[in-house]
Amino acid sequence: xxxxxxxxxxxxxxxxxxxxxxxxxxxxxxxxxxxxxxxxxxxxxxxxxxxxxxxxxxxxxxx
Numbered sequence: 059x060x061x062x063x064x065x066x067x068x069x070x071x072x073x074x075x076x077x078x079x080x081x082x083x084x085x086x087x088x089x090x091x092x093x094x095x096x097x098x099x100x101x102x103x104x105x106x107x108x109x110x111x112x113x114x115x116x117x118x119x120x121x
Contacts, residue, residue, distance in 0.1 A: 087116050 090113050097105035 083116055083119060087113060090116070 090109050094106055094109045094113070097109065
């Protein structure tokens with residue numbers, strides 16, 4: 059698995075937010091939250107951790 063620096067990912071997400079507006083980030087965060095709940099209910103700890111990291115990146119971009 060390749061490691062992508064978080065700084066690079068946040069930068070890419072910032073560009074996406076600038077192009078498509080903050081609403082797309084809110085929609086993405088809502089979708090991720092729904093998937094986190096589903097993963098938690100199915101006991102997929104790795105998915106929950108990964109999705110929490112993605113949600114944190116989205117929160118960083120939003121601010």
